[in-house]
Every structure is written in C-alpha cells, then in structure tokens.
Amino acid sequence: MSSEFVRPDGRLPDQLRPIKMAVGVLDRADGSAYVEQGNTKVIVAVYGPRELHPRHKASPEAAVVRCRYHMAPFSTRERKSPNPSRREVELSKVIKDALSQTIFLERFPRTSIDVFIEVLEADGGTRCASINACSLALANAGIPIRDLISAVAVGKYNGHIILDLNDEEDEAAEADMPVAIMPSFNKVVLLQLNGVLTEEEFKQAFDLAVKGCMEINRIQRETLRSRYLSIKGEENEDV
Amino acid sequence: MNERRIVLPGEFLVEGDYQPGLNVFRQGKRFYSSKIGLLSIDKKVVSVIALHGVYEPKVGDLVIGKVIDVGTFSWTVDIRSPYTAILNASDYFKGRFNPLRNSLRDALAPGDMIIAQIVEFDRTRNPVLTVQGHGLGKITRGMIVELTPSKIPRLIGRKGSMINLLKKEGRCQITIGKNGLIHIVGETVEDEELVAQAIEKIEREAHTTGLTDRIMKFLRRSRGLDV
Numbered sequence: 430m431s432s433e434f435v436r437p438d439g440r441l442p443d444q445l446r447p448i449k450m451a452v453g454v455l456d457r458a459d460g461s462a463y464v465e466q467g468n469t470k471v472i473v474a475v476y477g478p479r480e481l482h483p484r485h486k487a488s489p490e491a492a493v494v495r496c497r498y499h500m501a502p503f504s505t506r507e508r509k510s511p512n513p514s515r516r517e518v519e520l521s522k523v524i525k526d527a528l529s530q531t532i533f534l535e536r537f538p539r540t541s542i543d544v545f546i547e548v549l550e551a552d553g554g555t556r557c558a559s560i561n562a563c564s565l566a567l568a569n570a571g572i573p574i575r576d577l578i579s580a581v582a583v584g585k586y587n588g589h590i591i592l593d594l595n596d597e598e599d600e601a602a603e604a605d606m607p608v609a610i611m612p613s614f615n616k617v618v619l620l621q622l623n624g625v626l627t628e629e630e631f632k633q634a635f636d637l638a639v640k641g642c643m644e645i646n647r648i649q650r651e652t653l654r655s656r657y658l659s660i661k662g663e664e665n666e667d668v
Numbered sequence: 669m670n671e672r673r674i675v676l677p678g679e680f681l682v683e684g685d686y687q688p689g690l691n692v693f694r695q696g697k698r699f700y701s702s703k704i705g706l707l708s709i710d711k712k713v714v715s716v717i718a719l720h721g722v723y724e725p726k727v728g729d730l731v732i733g734k735v736i737d738v739g740t741f742s743w744t745v746d747i748r749s750p751y752t753a754i755l756n757a758s759d760y761f762k763g764r765f766n767p768l769r770n771s772l773r774d775a776l777a778p779g780d781m782i783i784a785q786i787v788e789f790d791r792t793r794n795p796v797l798t799v800q801g802h803g804l805g806k807i808t809r810g811m812i813v814e815l816t817p818s819k820i821p822r823l824i825g826r827k828g829s830m831i832n833l834l835k836k837e838g839r840c841q842i843t844i845g846k847n848g849l850i851h852i853v854g855e856t857v858e859d860e861e862l863v864a865q866a867i868e869k870i871e872r873e874a875h876t877t878g879l880t881d882r883i884m885k886f887l888r889r890s891r892g893l894d895v
Contacts, residue, residue: 477722489792568676
C-alpha cells in the first residue's frame with residue numbers, strides 16, 4: 430500500500446473517520462445508542478425481550494429479533510421517501526442476522542427483541558454505523574450478548590484499498606465490502622462485497638477491516654465504561 | 669478474591685476450573701461476561717451482577733405484580749417481565765371456587781397490587797402464581813417503588829447487610845419482589861419516603877463501592893442523627 434495516497438477528505442488509506450458515540454440517549458427505550466462516523470449519524474432504540482404480538486409470529490424455541498433500518502427523509506441531499514425501500518428492507522434483514530449471532534436468543538422463548546435504527550444523516554457506511562450503535566444499545570438494554578460486535582466498510586478506490594468509505598468514495602469505488610465481527614471470538618457476523626476484488630486484494634481488504642473493527646470496538650468499550658465512571662463521581666461528594 | 673470491577677459483554681473474565689454463575693458464559697475453560705455489570709468471584713463461581721436487564725421469572729421467586737385483567741377462572745398479572753403471569757381463582761379461593769358464587773372482580777380488580785410467589789414456570793407456559801402463604805396477597809397499604817431487577821442483590825447486600833440496615837434505620841417493613849418492585853410499610857409516610865429515597869440512591873449508585881456505608885450516613889443524616 431503506498432502511504433503517499435491521500436483520499437478526497439485528506440485521510441490516509443487506513444484511517445477511520447472521526448467517531449462519536451453515546452449510550453442511553455433515549456429514556457423511554459430499554460436501551461439506546463447514538464453513533465457518528467464522519468457525517469454519518471445513526472440513532473438506535475432497543476426494546477425487549479417482550480411479549481410478541483401477533484402471537485403466531487413467536488417461536489417456542491427462542492426470541493425473535495425484529496429489526497427496522499430506516500433512513501430519515503432529511504438524511505440525504507435529495508429528499509428520501511419515508512416508505513421502506515428495497516434497500517432498507519435488505520439492510521434490516523442483514524443487520525438482524527448479524528445481531529442474532531451475538532444475542533443469547535434461546536434464553537427468551539416466545540418473546541421479541543425489537544431494534545429500531547434511524548439514520549439521521551447518510552454519508553456512506555450507514556449499515557456499519559448502525560451495527561455499531563445496535564450492539565451498544567443491546568448492551569445498554571441488558572440483553573445477554575456474546576460480544577459487542579463492531580463493523581466497518583473497506584473498499585477499493587482508485588486502485589487503493591481503503592478503510593471506512595464515505596459516500597463520495599463509495600460512489601466512485603471499484604469495490605465496497607462491509608464487514609462486522611465479534612472481536613473476542615474472531616468471528617465474522619456480516620460480510621458483503623459489492624464490486625470486484627482479486628484474491629490478494631480481498632485478503633488485504635479483510636485484514637484492514639478487522640483492524641478497523643478492533644479500533645471501533647475499543648471506542649465502544651470506552652464509551653460504555655466512561656458512562657459508569659462518570660456516575661461514580663457522585664460517590665466522592667458525600668463521603 | 670472478590671474484586672468488584674465493571675465488566676462489559678464479551679469481556680474475558682477468568683480461565684480455569686470455575687463454575688459459570690449469573691450472566692457469565694464459557695468457551696472451554698475461558699469465562700466471559702454477557703452483560704454490563706460488576707464481576708464477582710465467590711469461591712469457584714464466577715458471576716456478573718448486571719446493571720441493566722429485564723426480570724427473568726424463576727419458580728419460588730417472591731414477586732409483586734399488578735392485576736391487569738380479570739378472566740372467568742383466573743387473573744392476568746403484570747410482573748414486569750417478558751411473560752405475564754396467571755393467578756388462578758382456585759388458588760385465591762383455596763380450591764372452593766364456584767364461578768356462580770364467587771366474583772373474581774370483587775376479590776381483585778384491575779389495578780390492584782399483589783404479593784405472590786411463582787409456583788410454575790417453564791419455557792412453554794407463562795408463570796403461574798400463588799397467594800397462599802405468609803405475607804402473600806393483596807397489598808392494602810404502604811408504598812411501592814421500582815428498582816432495576818438485576819440490582820436486587822445490591823439491595824439485599826452481603827448476608828442481608830443492606831436490607832437489614834434499611835429496615836432498622838428506615839423504620840419500615842420492606843418486602844422485596846424479585847421482579848424489581850419493593851413494598852415499603854412504615855409508621856408514617858415520611859419514613860416510607862425516606863426509604864424510597866435510599867432505594868433510589870441504590871439504583872443510581874449500584875455499581876460503586878462502599879454503598880452500604882453511604883446509605884447508612886444518608887439515612888442518619890436525613891433524620892438529624894449523628895453519622
């Protein structure tokens with residue numbers, strides 16, 4: 430990888446966009462999180478496990494994850510129709526499948542876990558930002574999970590393998606590959622590839638994605654931990 | 669060894685010959701947390717006291733529930749869990765239940781709160797309650813406050829240290845529903861409110877150390893006593 434290559438927004442090929450994360454941002458939800466990666470902004474609310482209606486949709490073996498990925502009408506330059514598009518239905522499905530890998534679903538038969546993802550601003554990498562926000566919200570809701578999953582996209586742009594594509598890069602990219610992993614167990618929970626990569630490029634891109642996910646996971650853990658350390662401050666006041 | 673550090677889901681806890689307790693799972697001999705909580709290693713049992721989460725019903729648990737519906741032969745009771753509970757009329761009327769003579773609605777109406785015990789629960793059916801037993805039945809006085817169900821062990825404290833403190837210094841009778849509802853009965857409303865405030869403090873600071881001492885100071889200071 431040539432280190433001289435600089436991307437349109439001035440980043441290096443292996444550099445993430447600036448990240449902001451917060452948990453417990455919604456009072457009424459059982460768990461919630463907000464994630465910003467560059468200009469991409471996503472908010473997630475999680476409810477459950479709770480009784481599932483209609484009953485016939487419930488499974489006697491395990492909880493059912495219901496997931497809605499939705500882009501706000503104002504999230505793009507051109508107004509996006511609020512009706513679920515084909516793409517949104519697909520993303521809801523792949524995110525649901527990724528989350529189902531990490532949740533101990535068999536602990537809550539006949540119930541549902543409902544995940545609502547609202548994309549406030551879309552600038553590439555929304556499915557990855559959504560997954561990052563979802564795993565924070567699940568942890569915040571106290572739903573038992575195997576690991577905090579982390580996701581990031583990699584791609585090929587102007588012949589270079591780059592990390593965390595924004596919309597401009599995504600539009601012009603030769604390939605785009607979102608990856609989500611369970612970092613503690615070296616497991617892939619989502620991998621899609623749009624475009625063409627050689628075997629060599631794929632390996633290079635995948636390694637870069639794992640590296641990016643590890644960095645994001647570190648930020649996720651810091652975000653959760655700092656939430657409790659900030660409450661701990663009260664302790665010193667009255668002792 | 670009993671460190672009380674905050675752990676996160678997927679975090680590696682210990683390796684070796686341990687038993688997995690609450691909110692802990694194993695991969696071979698390695699143990700991981702499945703929730704945000706406080707690590708607690710007691711002898712050979714590794715567990716995590718969760719800071720969030722719903723109540724998971726267990727047979728034998730004492731719970732406090734709210735009657736939400738009256739049927740022909742049973743009541744439906746909300747016990748703040750993913751599963752609503754059932755209280756059978758035959759249990760309430762001690763088996764001498766006659767739909768023509770006894771009115772379910774006169775005994776317990778929607779909105780009434782009850783203290784009950786879970787007698788039956790498995791993966792296929794909703795929990796079944798009983799109100800036959802000491803201290804069980806309809807709640808007629810006092811105050812009910814909420815606490816995140818996973819923080820109940822914190823409210824009880826080691827060998828009951830916290831709950832005994834609340835009863836003594838708070839001058840109230842306290843019944844803990846495992847589902848996170850707590851029934852407080854005191855001589856005066858002020859006593860009850862003081863205990864309620866203390867429980868609120870436990871909710872907020874459950875993950876901190878030295879909490880029992882701080883609650884003691886809080887209760888005594890509020891009454892104008894020496895700390």
